[in-house]
Amino acid sequence: MPRTDTLARQESRLAFRLLSPTLLIVVVVVVLPVIWTISLAFQDVRLINLRDAGFFGEYSLDNFATVFGSAGFWSSLWTTVVYTVGATLGSIAIGLIAALALRKPFRGRGMLRAAMLLPYVAPVVAVTFVWSVALNPQFGIVNAWGTRFLGWDEPVPFLSQRDYTVGLFGVDVTVPLALLTVIAFEAWRYFPFAFLFIIARLQALPGELDEAAMVDGTSIWQRFRHITLPQLMPVIALLTILRFIFTFNKFDDVYLLTGGGAGTDVVSIRVYEFLTARTDIGAAAAQSLVLAGVLVVFIAVYLRTAAARGETS
Amino acid sequence: MSVDTVTTAPPTAPDRPPSRRRRPRSREERVWGTLRVVTIVGLALVTIVPFVYMLVLSVRPIAEVLLEPGRLWVSPSEVTTDTYREVLTSVDDGGQGFLQYMGNSALVATVTVVVTLVASVLGAYAVSRLAFRGRGASGFLFLIVYLFPPILxxxxxxxxxxxxxxxxxxxxxxxxxVAQTVPVAIYMLRNYFATIPVSLEEAALIDGCTRFGVIRRISLPLSMPSLIATGLYVFMIAWNEFLFALLFLVERRDNWTVSLGLSRLSGSIEVPTTVLMAGSVVLTLPIIALFFLAERMLVEGLTSGAEKG
Structure with missing residues (x-):
């Protein structure tokens, strides 16, 4: 039928016209830059010869040799993974606990629910500044209280010390202090995001299953473990992948808290340093491609395991 | 074992009107109930105290803070507003110039919101109402924008x-x-458009309205709550953004955004911490005010896809 065909084509044309501003911006500001980054990663571009930097040039693998051969590349990658996994799990765990605690109504729940989103909506520069002041060994409130009420022998340099030895049940344990602090910050800042999604799902769950299980005399923990949690798994899986991607690429939070020092040099901070401190644009591009590549591998593995698990269960 | 376990609790008669309050709570319920209260109080403290700390430090004189760093309250006699005066006054007059930075931030954020909304309303309408090849691939847009590290x-x-x-x-x-916010804006608006009945638009089309007329006269007025929520979210992202501002604006002090200004100055030792705390308040307050004005709409806009799992 030619008439419906033209109608369909008309509609299709209109759709592309409506989408064209979006596509234009995304192509210019995202797609072309990504392609250009790939090209830059294979060229020798520095800040000094930036004017001549173009899409085509003399391609070589030198930048990748620089990146893989540079000191601390692997440890930085490992730091990124630890930081990402810790922050992702931490924020989702707290978000889940918060959603369960606020599931049933109580007086002031609306207010608290809104207040709990503050860490997420507040500007990152402001909250990292508050944290670094609060954790400051000289005039921070945490160390002031810790030494006064908790009996700390001396102030703890949370953001500037790489390894910290604590006596735990008589055994000295060394922990990566600054990295743990940064992970704690990240969990604090992003648990509201997980909380929002989990509580929305939680409140849409049908109550019948829970009630039936209650009549059967199950415990609260059993009902959570075998009824509520399985129903939350899809949204938790979605959150895991979203938070993993965002945290893996994160720059601001770590940069603002520690500047990448004291064992918190995640890959995106290395990219920034290649770009600004060493003014080696080619190496920065190569390093950021490696970052994106590793992320893609992680996601692919995750999706495959998730799919496999979905098939077996 | 104490007496009041689950098994010994008297079963409530099914024909009695349900009144949860009167039923004696089992020990299990009491334990979890207590845990719940502790959790709620803990969460409230953890999320609110840092902001109280920010506010308190911003009005205390720096000498007092150094003397008594552990105080979380401020006595009325020592309250000072000099910190705010210093942080807001322009650089030429010896201040830190935050008023100008706020103007810059507001300009960038407003332009971002306007352009993003125009582009995303059109895009979301196309994705939710029109049949075209590649419609299913619109999620791909999302992936492309957010998968690549911003630093790349x-x-x-x-x-x-x-x-x-x-x-x-x-x-x-x-x-x-705009490029960073348009995919999430389309996602939020599309979810909302999906809840508006198509029949209204079809009626208007039959009455001779053009597609753009439909969007302007029907879709837009009906989706006002979602538009506000989306606009607010975009404003927040743009106002709070740091990395691109750092890379592009750092050499132009007169064009600094508030976020950039605060981060640059917090590195220097000349500016007292309390003044920078005042800067943090100035940076945070507009966002929190906007957020509380439209919290409900924002939360619904963000999570409207989540209920379905």
Whole structure:
């Protein structure tokens, strides 16, 4: 039928016209830059010869040799993974606990629910500044209280010390202090995001299953473990992948808290340093491609395991 | 074992009207109930105290803070507003120039919101109402924008803007923000459009309205709550953004955004911490005010896909 065909084509044309501003911006500001980054990663571009930097040039693998051969590349990658996994799990765990605690109504729940989103909506520069002041060994409130009420022998340099030895049940344990602090910050800042999604799902769950299980005399923990949690798994899986991607690429939070020092040099901070401190644009591009590549591998593995698990269960 | 376990609790008669309060709570319920209260109080403290700390430090004189760092309250006699005066006054008059930075932030954020909303309303309408090839691939857009690290995009944009002499330009920065926010805006608006009955639009089309007329006269007025929520979210992202502002604006102090200004000054030792705390309050307050004005709409807009799992 030619008439419906033209109608369909008309509609299709209109759709592309409506989408064209979006596509234009995304192509210019995202797609072309990504392609250009790939090209830059294979060229020798520095800040000094930036004017001549173009899409085509003399391609070589030198930048990748620089990146893989540079000191601390692997440890930085490992730091990124630890930081990402810790922050992702931490924020989702707290978000889940918060959603369960606020599931049933109580007086002031609306207010608290809104207040709990503050860490997420507040500007990152402001909250990292508050944290670094609060954790400051000289005039921070945490160390002031810790030494006064908790009996700390001396102030703890949370953001500037790489390894910290604590006596735990008589055994000295060394922990990566600054990295743990940064992970704690990240969990604090992003648990509201997980909380929002989990509580929305939680409140849409049908109550019948829970009630039936209650009549059967199950415990609260059993009902959570075998009824509520399985129903939350899809949204938790979605959150895991979203938070993993965002945290893996994160720059601001770590940069603002520690500047990448004291064992918190995640890959995106290395990219920034290649770009600004060493003014080696080619190496920065190569390093950021490696970052994106590793992320893609992680996601692919995750999706495959998730799919496999979905098939077996 | 104590007496009041689950098994010994008297079963409530099924024919009695349900009144949860009167039923004696089992020990299990009491344990979890207590845990719940502890959790709620803990969460409230953890989320609110840092902001109280910010506010308190911003009005205490720096000498007092150094003397008594552990105080979380401020006595009325020592309250000072000098910190705010210093942080807001322009650099020429010996202050830190935050008033100007706020103007810059507001300009960038407003331009971002307007452009993003225009683009995303059209895009979301197409995705939710029109049949076209590649419609299913619109989620791909999402992936492409958010999968790549912003720092990866930053490098070529840094080169491009340098070559075009656009580095330091606030409007160029706004365009970068638009690209970062338009996919999530389309996602939020599309979810909302899906709840508006199509029959209204069809009626208007039959009455001779054009597609653009339909969008303007029907879809837009009906989706006002979602538009506000989306606009607010975009404003928040643009106002709070740090990395691109750092890369593009750092050499142009007169064009600094508030976020950039605060981060640059917090590195120097000349500016007292309390003054910077006042800067943090100034940076945070507009966002929190906007957020509380439209919290409900924002939360619904963000999570409207989540209920379905």
């Amino acid at each position: 995009l930053a490098i070529p944009l840094f080169v491009l803007f340098s070559q075009l002499s656009l580095r330091g330009n606030l409007l160029a920065l706004a365009i970068v923000y």
